[in-house]
């Protein structure tokens with residue numbers, strides 16, 4: 632009953648294998664922006680992340696031939712993830728608007 636492709640056990644497994652193989656193969660840089668990959672820390676802008684070469688939405692698969700490792704920054708710029716980030720950003724901005732619109736009576 633998985634609703635998110637990145638939340639499935641299969642994807643977690645594939646993700647781990649792709650990262651392990653890229654590291655084992657000696658990949659040190661992002662193929663898109665040539666930044667140095669940080670294999671020791673996750674959630675950094677240059678942390679390695681698996682990427683679908685053909686996006687999942689366009690029929691790409693989780694097969695290793697369709698996967699490569701790029702930096703987290705590039706990954707965030709690609710595909711649906713960016714859309715989701717924009718949605719969250721818009722939501723956040725909407726939440727702060729009432730405060731900004733509050734009239735000020737300071738003297």
Ligand SMILES: [Zn+2]
Pocket residue numbers: 661662663664665666701702703704705706
């Ligand atoms: Zn990159």
